[in-house]
Amino acid sequence: MNFFYVLNGKIIKQILVIGVAAFFTAWFLFIGNTVQVPVFSTKDGPKAIYKGEKDVALTFNIGWGDEKAEPILDTLKEQGVKSATFFLSASWAERHPELVSRIAKEGYEIGMLGYEYIDYSEVEEKQIGQDIAKAQTAFKKLNINNIKLLRAPTGHFNHAALKISQRYGYTMVHWSIDSKDWTNPGVRTINQNVSKAKKGDIILLHASDSAIQTEKALPLILDTLKKKNLELVTVSEMIANAETKTSEIK
Structure with a gap:
């Protein structure tokens, strides 16, 4: 026993x-x-959008470079893509006014990627405000006056950045699908990364010169999304047409 x-x-x-x-x-x-999983809002405070519920949004960051933006615009036109959102660094925009004008004339949405490539989560609030204000002034000089969307230059932000972006009248936008195209892992890998997309996803791509494979990956990406019956919309259309999702910053 x-x-x-x-x-x-x-x-x-x-x-x-x-x-x-x-x-x-x-x-x-x-x-x-x-x-x-990115975290994007303060409790009962300003929020950043990272996902919706319907359709998908292609977004392109352009921070620097002279060669890749135009071929990507050509590819989008050839593929009949009428809805995409370009987040432009204002310092890049100042150097490429003709491309900024083309993006706007072809009906694509323009969002702001700040002015300088700084980490909004590591600098003082004053510097964030100065960067946003400087970018705002630059775009106004280019006759781009109706920007409502802001993406942190490095993708990193905190409570302060959210509050300041709201103070300037912008909605912070992140992403839910990262193509990782800037790492140049291969066209198939970029497509595989994006193939995880489903309704409501915001897809991150790049049109800076560091992303040398994005142009070739785009036709595959668009075909993949089409086969999944996913309609392309701008981020603003996604915000307007569907319930958007945020997560609380801890």
């Missing part, structure tokens, strides 16, 4: 150990997955 109780005690102890180990394993997996 004593042996019976000792044996069960060991079993119970083993079960407890296994249970605790399973709990922490699940917790670490949860945390790992959570870290990969």
Whole structure:
């Protein structure tokens, strides 16, 4: 009888150990997955958009370079794409007014990517405001006056950046699908990254010179989205037509 109780005690102890180990394993997996999901809003405060519920939005960041933006615009035109959102660095826009004008004339939406390539989560509030104001002035000089969307230059932002962007009248926009095209992993890999897209996703692409494979990947991406019956819209259309999603900054 004593042996019976000792044996069960060991079993119970083993079960407890296994249970605790399973709990922490699940917790670490949860945390790992959570870290990969961007966080975009302050509680009861300004919010950043990273996803909607209907359609998909192609977004292109352009921060620098002289060669890749035009071929990407050519490809979009050839493929009959009428809805896309370009987030432009104002310093780039100043150097390429003809391309800014073309983006606007061809009906694509223009969002702001700040002025300089600075991390909004690591600089003082004053510097964020100065960067946004400087970009705002630059776009006005280019007769681009109705910008409502802002994307942090490096993709990183915090409570302060959200509040300042709202103060200047902009909605902060992130993304839910990262093509990782700027790493130049290969055309097929870029397409595979985007192929995860579903209704409501905002897709990040680049038209800067560092993304040398995006132009060739675009036809594949567009074909993939078409096969999934996903309609392309601008970010503003997504915001207007569907419930958008945010996550709280912890």
